Amino acid sequence: MGNKQTIFTDEQLDAYQDCTFFTRKEILRLHGRYHELAPNLVPMDYTNDPDVKLPLQLIINMPELKENPFKQRIVEAFSEDGQGNLSFNDFVDMFSVLSEMAPRELKAIYAFKIYDFNTDNFICKSDLEQTLNKLTRDELAAEEVNLVCEKAIEEADLDGDGKLAFTDFENMISRAPDFLSTFHIRI
Amino acid sequence: MTSWQQRKGKYKLQSASYFRFLRFLVFLNLMSFFLIGCFVLIPNVTIRSLKLTTTSNSSVKNDTECTYYNPTPTGLVNFFNYVLDILSGTGMLEFSYLFYGFYESGEVDLVKKISYNIPVSYLVTCLCYMLFCIIWIVLSNDVFLHYFCSLVFSAWDFRLKSEKFIKLKQKTIRYEFQMELEEAEAHRAALHRTMSDNARLYGYRVALNLVVIACITGAFYCIYLATQESQRLQSETSFLLGLLIEYLPSVVITAANFIVPMICDFVMRFEAYTLSMQIKVILFRAVFLRFASLGVLLFSLWAQITCGGDVTATDCKACEYNYGHNYTMLSLIVSLHVMYKLMIFDLLTITLVTLLVEFPRRMLVDFCSWKLVKLWGYQQFLVPQNILQLIYGQTVVWIGVFFCPLLPLLNTIKFILIFYCKKLTLFRNCRPAEKTFRSARSNFFFRIILLIGLFVSCVPLGYSVAKIQPSKGCGPFRSLSRIWDVIPNSVAELPITTQQFLYFLGSQAFAVPLFLLCCHFMLYLINCVVF
Numbered sequence: 001m002g003n004k005q006t007i008f009t010d011e012q013l014d015a016y017q018d019c020t021f022f023t024r025k026e027i028l029r030l031h032g033r034y035h036e037l038a039p040n041l042v043p044m045d046y047t048n049d050p051d052v053k054l055p056l057q058l059i060i061n062m063p064e065l066k067e068n069p070f071k072q073r074i075v076e077a078f079s080e081d082g083q084g085n086l087s088f089n090d091f092v093d094m095f096s097v098l099s100e101m102a103p104r105e106l107k108a109i110y111a112f113k114i115y116d117f118n119t120d121n122f123i124c125k126s127d128l129e130q131t132l133n134k135l136t137r138d139e140l141a142a143e144e145v146n147l148v149c150e151k152a153i154e155e156a157d158l159d160g161d162g163k164l165a166f167t168d169f170e171n172m173i174s175r176a177p178d179f180l181s182t183f184h185i186r187i
Numbered sequence: 188m189t190s191w192q193q194r195k196g197k198y199k200l201q202s203a204s205y206f207r208f209l210r211f212l213v214f215l216n217l218m219s220f221f222l223i224g225c226f227v228l229i230p231n232v233t234i235r236s237l238k239l240t241t242t243s244n245s246s247v248k249n250d251t252e253c254t255y256y257n258p259t260p261t262g263l264v265n266f267f268n269y270v271l272d273i274l275s276g277t278g279m280l281e282f283s284y285l286f287y288g289f290y291e292s293g294e295v296d297l298v299k300k301i302s303y304n305i306p307v308s309y310l311v312t313c314l315c316y317m318l319f320c321i322i323w324i325v326l327s328n329d330v331f332l333h334y335f336c337s338l339v340f341s342a343w344d345f346r347l348k349s350e351k352f353i354k355l356k357q358k359t360i361r362y363e364f365q366m367e368l369e370e371a372e373a374h375r376a377a378l379h380r381t382m383s384d385n386a387r388l389y390g391y392r393v394a395l396n397l398v399v400i401a402c403i404t405g406a407f408y409c410i411y412l413a414t415q416e417s418q419r420l421q422s423e424t425s426f427l428l429g430l431l432i433e434y435l436p437s438v439v440i441t442a443a444n445f446i447v448p449m450i451c452d453f454v455m456r457f458e459a460y461t462l463s464m465q466i467k468v469i470l471f472r473a474v475f476l477r478f479a480s481l482g483v484l485l486f487s488l489w490a491q492i493t494c495g496g497d498v499t500a501t502d503c504k505a506c507e508y509n510y511g512h513n514y515t516m517l518s519l520i521v522s523l524h525v526m527y528k529l530m531i532f533d534l535l536t537i538t539l540v541t542l543l544v545e546f547p548r549r550m551l552v553d554f555c556s557w558k559l560v561k562l563w564g565y566q567q568f569l570v571p572q573n574i575l576q577l578i579y580g581q582t583v584v585w586i587g588v589f590f591c592p593l594l595p596l597l598n599t600i601k602f603i604l605i606f607y608c609k610k611l612t613l614f615r616n617c618r619p620a621e622k623t624f625r626s627a628r629s630n631f632f633f634r635i636i637l638l639i640g641l642f643v644s645c646v647p648l649g650y651s652v653a654k655i656q657p658s659k660g661c662g663p664f665r666s667l668s669r670i671w672d673v674i675p676n677s678v679a680e681l682p683i684t685t686q687q688f689l690y691f692l693g694s695q696a697f698a699v700p701l702f703l704l705c706c707h708f709m710l711y712l713i714n715c716v717v718f
Contacts, residue, residue: 067350069357070343098345115340128339135343136361137354147371148364152335169340176341185345 007031009047020096027092033187034091037062046088056084059091064185069134070114074098077113098185104174107183112169124163125149205570208633209606212581215323216599219316223592226312230303231290290592290663306663306673310652313589317645320585324638338363373461388459395454402450403476406443407483413439414487436525437532440480444579448473448572467632470571474636477579478643481586485647488525526587526594533580534601538608545616568617573609577602578637585644589651 005028008016016027035042037058043050056075065071075084078094086094096102097110113119117127128149132140140148156164156172164172173179290309342360347353380388417435431438451472460468545566552560584598652670664670678689691697 064348067348067353068345069353070345111340131339132364135339135357136364137357139357139361140364144364144368147368148335148339151371152339155334156336172336173340176337179341182341182344182346 007044007046012046012049016092020092021099021101022092022096030092030095030187031088033062034088042088051087053085053087054091059084059086064187069137073114073117077110082119095185095187098183100181100184100186104180105170107180108170108173109166111173111179111183112166115169122163122165123169125153128152205573206606206610208574209577209602209609212577213599213602213606215320216581216584216595216602218323219319220593220595220599222316222319223312223588223595226308226315227290227592230308231305234303234305304673304677306667307677309592309663310670310673313592313648316588317585317641317648320641321638324634324641334367338367370461377461392458395458399447399451399454399472402447403472403479406447406476407480410436410439410443410480410483411487414484418488434528434532436484437529440484440529441532441536443480444473444477447476466571470575470632470636473572473575474578474639477575478582478640481582482643484525485586526583527591527597529583530580530587530594530598530601533576533583534604537576537605541608541612541616545612549616566617568613574633575636577605578633578640581637582640582644585641586647589648 007028008031013024013027016022017024020027022030031046034054035044038054041054042052056072056079059075060066060071065074068074072084074094075086076082078090078097079086080090097106112123115127115131116123117130118124129145132145132148153162153164156168158168158171159165290305338360342363344356347356413435417432420432448469451469455465455469458465458468548563549565552563552565555561580598580601584594588594654669664673667673667676678686681689
């Protein structure tokens with residue numbers, strides 16, 4: 001019911017509804033947001049599945065992400081090429097995982113990707129240092145950063161290899177009660 | 188951005204744990220009220236309104252002096268008597284479902300062979316309520332975290348959009364890291380202290396602890412005196428003076444709970460504990476003071492009512508408890524009057540402190556331009572102390588619930604009022620505490636204290652169920668010599684096989700392995716939670 005929209009076919013909308021945690025209305029609204037980032041690049045008619053990707057620079061200027069210290073890593077984690085270029089599918093995926101309806105396991109997977117700065121599938125000490133500097137705006141002294149990283153790895157590293165694999169990360173995050181509510185962006 | 192918005196941002200980050208705890212307590216009270224409502228309140232209301240007859244098995248000693256009970260006032264009643272009644276729980280509130288004495292004793296025959304045994308249901312519901320509280324608190328425990336890890340990976344709030352909130356959050360996280368590192372450093376320094384340094388430090392600590400114990404003992408003595416005087420002078424007719432006399436124990440307890448922690452804070456400066464140890468010691472002393480002052484109150488009441496346990500003293504001879512001096516009901520004094528008053532006074536304290544202390548302080552700081560006043564600043568919102576106040580309120584309810592079944596309902600309403608009151612005052616009149624409160628570790632710690640409060644309040648309950656003789660004039664247990672007797676009496680009426688089964692459950696062969704199993708389970712839970 002409602003206005004007959006011509007942006008997506010019904011099958012497309014059904015597919016989006018199945019794969020993400022959004023309703024039809026929200027998907028249409030997301031398309032509107034995607035379109036206004038680059039009105040010249042993004043077509044209004046998506047029925048043919050156009051292959052349009054928006055570059056990193058445009059996405060990280062969204063008000064929801066603009067001031068977030070992790071904005072670059074977030075967009076890179078959801079892009080297929082790892083460089084931060086998002087198609088509309090990636091865009092919807094990103095906000096779907098960051099919505100409040102996504103389950104903890106899914107969020108943990110992407111949180112791990114975000115904090116893994118060198119994309120080697122491990123969170124090593126240098127990844128932690130970069131995370132820490134973004135968390136504290138570079139205002140912690142170098143030895144303090146060093147100490148915190150060592151202690152964090154000590155606490156979460158279960159297999160003793162000096163870096164955190166996804167299992168270590170997931171194990172630790174499952175005990176954090178706030179994770180579900182803080183790893184959330186509302187759009 | 189106005190300073191109000193800035194404070195709001197920092198507050199959401201800090202005081203969330205307080206409001207989460209408050210919400211948890213509101214739900215606990217609401218759920219337990221449903222439990223009590225289903226098994227005690229609704230059956231009794233139905234029985235009374237349908238005017239069903241109750242048959243009681245044991246003979247009631249119709250001793251007129253001991254069983255006489257008539258709380259409804261006769262003659263003309265002034266309006267302020269109603270207000271007095273609400274504030275002190277007498278009069279119309281006394282003879283209502285709020286209070287134990289209103290409930291009938293004996294059994295009611297329902298359908299054919301099924302009868303509803305009121306005393307048994309009352310006692311068993313009360314015990315189930317305590318068990319329910321224990322299970323709810325244990326199971327809803329937030330998991331204990333590895334602090335550094337959780338700070339690095341889950342402290343960041345992705346919902347923050349504005350630059351200023353984000354800067355604030357980064358500052359808070361930085362401060363928390365620095366606190367945690369300071370803590371680790373202090374630990375290392377403690378390991379490297381010399382022998383003489385240590386000896387001197389421990390000497391200081393022992394002396395200061397003695398000072399604290401002396402203060403606390405002084406407070407207890409004041410509470411004891413206040414309770415004695417309050418009971419003795421209760422026949423005052425003037426409205427305000429009478430109210431003051433009735434609330435004297437509550438006033439003294441609250442004053443003690445206010446002054447002694449201030450002394451402890453002052454003493455803390457010389458004791459050189461690490462930061463986390465400091466918080467634990469402060470909380471331990473405050474908790475001890477609160478629970479022990481309740482204990483002293485109960486003890487002094489018991490001493491008055493049972494004439495110090497001496498059954499042959501003149502006042503207690505006839506009915507085995509002190510039935511003169513306005514003591515119509517044992518349970519009345521222990522619970523309705525005292526616990527109810529403590530609860531109301533707690534609510535009044537919180538609202539009045541907000542109105543009369545925090546609000547004027549903010550007005551003063553805002554409009555007065557003296558440097559000293561500006562330095563003094565707004566009231567700090569100290570999360571641990573506020574949570575302790577909530578735990579104290581909940582413990583009062585647990586102590587009084589057996590004799591005052593609707594106390595959880597009143598407590599729910601009270602906590603909801605406190606919720607909105609604190610929310611208002613937080614954003615307008617207070618500022619964040621200077622030492623940020625480490626919510627992760629402490630949530631666990633506060634649940635433990637809540638559990639301790641529950642166990643502490645089981646002690647007077649157990650004692651009154653097992654030892655004290657119930658009132659002869661009112662209440663569901665009026666015909667028994669001990670409240671607990673209702674259980675063996677009703678078990679004796681069950682078929683033989685059920686009886687044998689129940690005796691087996693209570694026997695050593697079953698109880699000891701069950702106890703060991705429970706301990707094992709608890710240790711397993713603690714292991715899961717801590718590691």
